[in-house]
Amino acid sequence: MIAELGHFALALALILALAQTVLPLLGAEQRDARLMSSASPLAIGQTVAIAISFGCLMYAYVINDTTVLNVVQNSHSAKPMLYKITGTWGNHEGSLILWVLILALCGFAVAAFGRDLPSTLKARVIGILGLVSVGFLLFILKTSNPFDRMWPPPPDGQGLNPILQDIGLAMHPPLLYLGYVGYAVTFAFAIAALIEGRVDAAWGRWVRPWSLAAWAFLTLGIALGSWWAYYELGWGGYWFWDPVENASLLPWLIGTALLHSAIVVEKREALKTWTVLLAIIAFGMSLLGTFLVRSGVLNSVHAFANDPERGMFILALLMFYMGGAFLLFAWRAQVMAPTGIFAPISREGAIVLNNLLVCSITAVVFVGTLWPMFADALFGAKVSVGPPFFNMASFPLVVPLLLAMAAGPLMPWKRAQLWPVVQRLWAAAVIALLGFFAALLLTGHNVLPAVGFALAAWTIGAAVTDIADRTALFRTRLGNSWARAKGLPRAAWGAAIAHAGVGIVAAGIAGMGLAQERLIALAPGQSTEMAGYTWRLDGVRDHTGPNYTARKATISVLRDGEVLHVMEPSRRWFPIGRQHTTEVSIRTNLLYDLYAVIGEEEAATGKAVIRIHYNLLAPWLWIGSFIMALGGALSLADRRVRISAPNRKAALPQGAATT
Amino acid sequence: MTRKKRRMWILLLCGIGLGSATALTLTAFQDNLVFFRSPSDIMTAEPRPAPDRAFRLGGLVESGSVERQPAVAGQRPVVHFRVTDGAHAIPVVYAGVLPDLFREGQGVVTMGRLGPDGIFRASEVLARHDETYMPPEVADALKRAGHWNPAQGAPPPPATWNTLDPDRRPPAPAGRTGS
Structure with a gap:
């Protein structure tokens, strides 16, 4: 009975999601306030329906209901209670319910906190989120219904794959999904902006926190997955460049680019079309990741038995959302003319460089990950691309990225001079060089890890320089600096801390090179x-x-x-x-x-x-990742985000001057 | 700086970025693309794969072929087994710990080089998380070796492929499991 209730709630959620797609989008088109205001209650209703469905599935797991096929396949009465609960999302069907639940919660959050958003934009964003929800609910109901019954019931379940009975992995999918789904929200904002034909600072101010939150969760999710692989699989490594791992890295990389370009939109109203494109691709990569993991087209060490029909369905969803989005982009993108102009050497220029390098790395990882699939389809050749390829191809791109990453935050907006920035980084450069030679001597002339240590020292040193500069440390009294440090926007702290986190991870990677x-x-x-x-x-x-x-x-x-x-x-x-x-x-x-x-x-x-x-x-790998996510969280707590004021221009000059 | 000039700059940078990414990808591809071969591919190929080129060998672990050498203190444990696709079998030697899910009669993918003596020296035996998972290349290799005829209908579920006795023809395709 409970299982049928869950199934029914899921179907109900699909109907609500359909209504959530059609009514607000129609209302926004016709400027009908009544239709537009239906967005919030529908989003809330959909959330409640999916939450009920999720609760029903969890109940079936907790009481070990062996008439439910999904429970039989993935659970067992002898399993500890904690893993019965986490087992709800430890399998394909349950994890998808979690996916749509988080998506619905995001729609709910936009409805609840979006009071300051222009009404048409808000209605369109919630409508697009509804459309994404429709696709995934259809997918669940059509191919992956977790409430299928089994009769006669077997005496007990088949048990959860033992290596998944672990607290790290219990937390890994929800965090990863929070990241993936966060990019559904920025995607919805991008599509809504394309329909509206308008991207402005207010839009950037909304997209930035969402991309930041998604990025922080994805960072934690990837780090947790890597940590799990490290201590649970017992191979001694932390990253194997496996397709399933790359599937989570691709949206993270694009998300990193999006995060930075959204700042330019918010502050300077430039790079608008580019940011919209990144927001679309970030969600595309999230979908691609889901496709790669769920379809089993690629041979992965983390692959589980899977069903090709599901892969085809996700591929169809991917083509529908991405095809539609790119068509819309091609048709509408030229409407959004940039208003902010900047010189190549400037903060904006540095962010463009960051985007360029990060996107190049993404391209390399993308090609390496998908090449076996293309080679099979085009030439019928069975090939695989291993870690040496990824290390060799991404390392030369990561080096300039880290070098430039240090200089970026020290540059002023609009127009900058390179020489003063370099001068301010002399301390970091000295530390990096010392680090390089010390590592070279201590490790017996092992060049690559030494380069890694130097880059790590450089990145961390630059982050410290940045904060020291802004607080005028050593140039004024300590109390004065302290007061300045407290007055510094949290976004500035967040950026410096996240950059330092990257440096710590780089040190960890270099250290593991000497394992x-x-x-x-x-x-x-x-x-x-x-x-x-x-x-x-x-x-x-x-x-x-x-x-x-x-x-x-x-x-x-x-x-x-x-x-x-x-x-x-x-x-x-x-x-x-x-x-x-x-x-x-x-x-x-x-x-x-x-x-x-x-x-x-x-x-x-x-x-x-x-x-x-x-x-x-x-x-340091996990500590650094955690510090990166912490920097993201701190940046999210910034005053500008909390007041989220598209109309309150008063807050702008102060923020613009100090960051 | 005019807008036109700025656009030129950005285009130039994009070109450099994409160009270097492409160049890096292509050079790295050249040395690091690893081909997959089934036992039949190796036995029928002329000339045989060069001993300096690593590739992946996949198939089923032949039943009764796993042989562990007595461990010598202070050295890596050595294990011998044969990988088969039903038509041909290749002897493999591997020094290291086999993954938890390595079993006779089940699908396996190994990476290494083929010695001049016809023995495949594996440097890696790829692990899996799930015993019903069949690496797609192995499934394909079995298909090509005649263990599954696409004309006869849907493939049997992977779980039964894993327990195939390589010396016999496969059992009649079972019905699909509900999921």
Whole structure:
């Protein structure tokens, strides 16, 4: 009964979404205030309907209702309650319900907080969001209904894939979806602007926070996914340039470009058509990501069994939304003439350069990710593109990006001189050079990681310089600087912190370039040397968990004969899924991780295969990502965003002068 | 600066950016494109793949072919197995830990080089997260080796492909599972 209620609520949501598409768009066209004002209640109604549906599915999971096919396929009564709840979105059907729920919530947010928006723009944005919702609700109802019944019910479910029973992965899809769906909102704003034929500072002021929020969530989502792969899969790496990983990186890259160009629209009313185009592509990349993950057209290490019919449906959705958007763009884009003019050397110029480089990286990643698909379709050749390609092709683009990223925030708007900016960066340059030579000497002439460390030092140094400059640190009394720091717009702090976060991630990547690894078979009591430590296998014993059995190794890590850490990696066996998983043991001191995995054992000799890693600066990858997201959040808390005043011009000069 | 001049600048920059991205992509492609080959491709190809060129070999792990060498303390564990597509089989040697879902009779993709002795030296055995997942290239290789005739209808579900006995013809295509 509950499942039918959920199914019905979903169908109801589709009807409401259809109404939400048609009525406000029609109302905006005819300037009919009554029709336009139907947008908000419809958006709220749709949200409630989807929330009910989501709640019903969660209920089915919590009580382990084995008459529901989706529960049978993905859950089991012996699963801990936490994973029963998170299991709701741990599968294809449930995750799509979460997708539309978040989309509906975004529509709800636009309806609730968009009081200052011009009424036609607001109605159109909510209408377009309704249209996106229609497509995905149709997709769920047509190909991926989570409420399908199963009769007779089996005694129990088949269990959730054990490697997905993890708190990191429970949080990963919602964060990623918040990012993807956030770009649906900027997409809706872009389409609404194309229909209206008007892009102005007020539009930029609305698009920027949405793109910023989407970007921050996507950053967290990607970092969490990478972290999960690092500690759960036990391969010792954090990024494999796998199609599924690239699928989330593509919208992130375009989103980064959008985030920056939206600032130019907001402040200077330039780059309008470009920003609209980026907003469209960002959502296109989100859809493409969903397509790549759900269709299984590409061979991925993260791929799950999937259904080609679903892939075709998402491809059709992708073509419908992107085709329509690009047609509209081609037809209407020339209406939006830029009003702000700027010199090539200026803050705007720096942002154009950022956009250019980020888009070039996107193009490289895009081609590398999709090439196997094209090669198969065009030439019938089965090829794959591996990490060496991506490293080789993106590295030369990342270097100028990081170099320019440091200078951008130090430049004034409109017109700037390069030399004074370079002068202000001398401290950062010195630190970077010192970092380069120190790394070169310490690591035994390993050039690439040294370049990475230098770039990281340069980026972080420039971010510090930026803040020190603005607060006149060391040029005036400390109290004075403190007062200035407090008075600085949060957007300025946010930008500096996010840029510093990028530097920290760059340091993490460079550090991981120096990671050490050893795979070795040891008998209990034997030991091996790596990275200045002695790793001793003390023994392997049996261990029993709630729904698995395991073999747990004890590895002592010694330095100078003294035990520093005792690590206990294990290899679990889940009888329900008939599957082994690897539980990594990690010891970190925030500068490096010691990482140990146990593999197979040899019954005859009692030897166990262990893999040990010394991962330099690995924690910085996640810390840096978190700091990037934190910078985004801080920027979101800026006064300009909170008052969101398209009509209140008074706030503008102050913000424009200080940032 | 006039608008026209500014536009020229931006166009020039775009050209440089796109041009360098293209150049980078093409040069990186040249060395890093990895081809997929099935056992039949290798056995029937003339000349045989050069030993210096890495490629991906995929198929099913032949039942009963997995052989673990006794572990030597202080060295990487070595395992031998055969990858088959029903028509031909290639012996593979791999030094390392096999992924959790590596199993006899199931689909596998390995990356490495073919030695002059006809043994494939794998540097990587690609892992999966899900035991019912069949890498698309492997499914295609089986199709080409005659394990599935598209004229006879829809392919059997991947779950049954994985447990195919490579020495026998596949069972009659089962009905599609509901999902």
